[in-house]
Amino acid sequence: MDPRLHPTIDPGEHRTAESRSAPAFDRERTSGREVSEDLGAVLRSTPSKLIALGVIVSILLLLSGLVAAQTVSSRKATHDALLATTEPLADAAQNLYSALSVADAAAVTGFISGGIEPEAVRDRYERAVAEASAQLVAAAGGTGDDQDSSRLLSGISGRLTVYTGLIETARANNRIGNPVGTAYLGEASHLMQTSLLPMAQELHIRGVRAVTDTQHDAVRPPWFAIGLLVAAVAALGGIHLIVSRISRRALNPGLILAIASTGLLLVWLLVAGLVSSTATQRAIRLGAEPLGTVAAGRILAQQSRTAETLLLARRDSTGEYEAVFEQSMARLGDLLRVHSGGDPVIGDAVSRAITARNEWVTSHERTHAALSRGDYGAAAVLAVGPGPNGSAAQFAALDLALTEGIETARSELRSNEARASQLLSALAPAAIALTLVSLIGVTIGLWPRLREYR
DSSP states (O other), rough: OOTTTOOOOOOOHHHHHHHHHHHHHHHHHHHHHHHHHHHHHHHHHHHHHHHHHHHHHHHHHHHHHHHHHHHHHHHHHHEEEIIIHHHHHHHHHHHHHHHHHHHHHHHHHHHOOSOOOOOHHHHHHHHHHHHHHHHHHHHHHHTTTHHHHHHHHHHHHHHHHHHHHHHHHHHHHHHTTTTHHHHHHHHHHHHHIIIIIIHHHHHHHHHHHHHHHHHHHHHHHHHHHHHHHHHHHHHHHHHHHHHHHHHEEEEEEEEHHHHHHHHHHHHHHHHHHHHHHHHHHHIIIIIHHHHHHHHHHHHHHHHHHHHHHHHTTOOOSSSSHHHHHHHHHHHHHHHHHTTTTTTTTTTTHHHHHHHHHHHHHHHHHHHHHHHHHOHHHHHHHHHHHHOSSHHHHHHHHHHHHHHHHHHHHHHHHHHHHHHHHTTTTTTHHHHHHHHHHHHHHHHHHHHHHHHTTT
């Protein structure tokens, strides 16, 4: 075999090739290790640590500032919504109930009078119906996305049309002496008592509950926002201590500015939140709570008056309406006694309401006694007549006192809620501004130290 066709490789030459490639691989491995060691050294260096601390504290500052601004904006929006929609809805619902009750009592009073109803009674009925329609419109503006409240308002509006139609039919028959007018009156009054008034009362209860829930939410301290700001101040203080030791300077103006700005925001949030919460608590204690009492009392008084007029109109001998009157008046007395001990807001109105209630009970007892002995004419005069000692006059005095109490308590509620909202008005934009100042302070405080390592 020709050796030229199969050349052999010299082992020495093979070893020489390996020896040439080995140093190149070692150099690459050494170079990679050196890069890794250099990167580790850079990351462990003081400038890298300062940059990392600056980024972390900047993120914390930005987060705490945004959370504080959002919390304050949300709290202020809660107060504004209560003033604009929630509380007006509760007030409109209470007025709606009162207007419906007055309309029904006036309609029944017209039938008690017999024949053609007095013009004053007719005017009172028409004014009450018009007031109910106006309060329906006012309440509709405060329902917002509340589907249940919208459903109640729609139901009241539709049934009110049916009710007024029945009253007009009853009135027309009563004028010509047709006994069927009483049946139409009974149907209308039944619709009012079993449908319209309960729906209006449910609407009022929902409104009062919404006001109470909103106020209690607004009283809670913003702990999360406060905690973030405390953490931001602590972090800034820690960075200032580190930088001071590194630079061997006692004070760093930039970081001092950041600490002062963040601390100011924290103190502002604490003080404004505390004062706003105090105003809200005052709105609850001196506004919402007495308002709920006198509003519920006015509804009970209206229920009692309706029961008294229906007792006469139907000449009820079952005792049903008498029982309703007694129960409503007893509950009214219990409610009024809660605020009879010198309440600073509604004490005077409650005292006058208690006096009128007691005199009304006395007048009603005379009315009931006249009915018991069959003297319907005397009972009618005592119940719906113009006499100063009659039930009509005492009910009017009671309703006036309760209405004044409602207006006083509502004014107290709204003024304190407005104050709570106003105290927070400047804090949200201030939180953003102070956060930006703090971020600038961090930059000013760290940048000169970083330049020293170039």
